[in-house]
Amino acid sequence: MKRILSLITVTLLATSAVQAQPAKRRVATPEKTEQAAKPAATGTDRASLMFPTSTAMPDDVVWKRDIYRQLDLTKDKNAPMYYPVEPMGRQVNLFTYLFRLILTGRVSAYTYKLDGNESFDEKDKLAVKDMLERYGIYYEENGGKLTVADSDVPSAEATRYYLKESIYMDQRTGTFTTKVTALCPILMRGADEFSSEATPYPLFWVKYDDVAPWLAKLPMMASNLNNVTNMTADDFFAMNRYEGKIYKTNNMQGKVLQNYCETDSDMVAEQTRIEKQISDFEKNVWGSGFLPDTTKKDSLDTELQAGEKKPAKGLLFGRSKGSKSEAEATAPARSTASAAAPKKEKGASSASSAPRVSARRQRR
Numbered sequence: 001m002k003r004i005l006s007l008i009t010v011t012l013l014a015t016s017a018v019q020a021q022p023a024k025r026r027v028a029t030p031e032k033t034e035q036a037a038k039p040a041a042t043g044t045d046r047a048s049l050m051f052p053t054s055t056a057m058p059d060d061v062v063w064k065r066d067i068y069r070q071l072d073l074t075k076d077k078n079a080p081m082y083y084p085v086e087p088m089g090r091q092v093n094l095f096t097y098l099f100r101l102i103l104t105g106r107v108s109a110y111t112y113k114l115d116g117n118e119s120f121d122e123k124d125k126l127a128v129k130d131m132l133e134r135y136g137i138y139y140e141e142n143g144g145k146l147t148v149a150d151s152d153v154p155s156a157e158a159t160r161y162y163l164k165e166s167i168y169m170d171q172r173t174g175t176f177t178t179k180v181t182a183l184c185p186i187l188m189r190g191a192d193e194f195s196s197e198a199t200p201y202p203l204f205w206v207k208y209d210d211v212a213p214w215l216a217k218l219p220m221m222a223s224n225l226n227n228v229t230n231m232t233a234d235d236f237f238a239m240n241r242y243e244g245k246i247y248k249t250n251n252m253q254g255k256v257l258q259n260y261c262e263t264d265s266d267m268v269a270e271q272t273r274i275e276k277q278i279s280d281f282e283k284n285v286w287g288s289g290f291l292p293d294t295t296k297k298d299s300l301d302t303e304l305q306a307g308e309k310k311p312a313k314g315l316l317f318g319r320s321k322g323s324k325s326e327a328e329a330t331a332p333a334r335s336t337a338s339a340a341a342p343k344k345e346k347g348a349s350s351a352s353s354a355p356r357v358s359a360r361r362q363r364r
Contacts, residue, residue, distance in 0.1 A: 062169055066167075066249065067167065068162060068249065069244030071242055072160055073158075073159045077241065077242060080241075081094040081242075085155055092218075093155055095154075098183075098206060099153055102126075107214065108210065109126040109203075111124050111125075111204065116256070117254075131204065138152045157188055159188050160200060161183060161186060163242070164182040165178055176282050180238075181209075184204065184205050185204070216233075220236055246274055257270050
């Protein structure tokens with residue numbers, strides 16, 4: 001009887017232990033689920049994890065130049081950002097894509113200030129509803145959620161962009177890099193039968209690092225000859241496939257080019273000068289500015305091959321003012337050598353004649 005009671009007791013204890021373990025697991029499962037959901041609640045997006053982009057610019061670079069460009073989307077090089085004007089299936093243009101990201105709160109937009117300088121501080125974040133009302137974009141609000149129909153998105157008017165790029169040298173890798181740091185779409189409005197020029201309305205600034213993971217999912221057509229969308233918007237900016245004129249640089253006086261360029265020709269000359277400064281700096285850093293100039297040597301070789309007579313004054317051995325020419329210096333030596341040589345008999349070959357002695361070989 002005692003043995004039976006002990007067996008029953010052991011069986012009950014084992015059964016209670018087996019039933020208690022799943023209960024603990026069921027309690028732990030909601031806790032793990034809540035912990036896994038915390039990063040999503042703090043604003044971590046899956047796009048930045050699924051589509052990693054290029055590394056950020058280091059803070060301690062030895063040289064950097066900030067350039068502001070204006071992109072005209074009617075130009076052929078910038079056309080991939082503008083077309084299709086209205087969504088066609090899954091294909092949308094850059095403005096519609098950015099507009100949807102900002103409207104849904106995935107990306108933050110920042111106010112465009114009158115001085116044109118971008119600021120990504122918390123106080124400068126743009127209120128989307130205020131932007132929609134300011135520029136007359138029709139929207140609907142349901143329960144605090146803003147919605148805009150595709151036909152009401154003013155993508156056809158966004159024909160220009162302001163773009164900020166940083167050209168810097170990374171001393172760690174020894175490379176020159178041109179990185180896009182900010183974008184600002186511009187609405188061109190006001191052109192009608194009474195006015196041929198449209199008025200630009202810059203909407204907002206977006207930080208490129210914020211939108212880069214999303215742009216890595218936006219396909220773009222790279223060529224008119226190949227209609228396959230074989231590149232993304234992030235590839236387009238990372239490879240600097242855009243084309244734009246410089247309208248501003250970061251300088252100590254905070255001036256734009258229009259402040260000190262009086263005419264259009266002055267503006268073009270200043271833009272060319274800035275582009276050349278950047279190009280020359282990169283060449284001088286890599287030492288290409290100190291390579292020997294071979295253009296003169298090549299031109300001289302061409303002249304000699306054409307049968308032209310080499311000038312008396314050479315590239316390596318020039319003569320000073322008042323010195324005799326090479327022909328005058330060799331004349332006495334040639335006459336002396338010819339006098340010392342035996343007379344040439346008639347019918348003898350030219351190979352049997354005495355060799356001509358150069359005046360340069362007789363010098364001690």
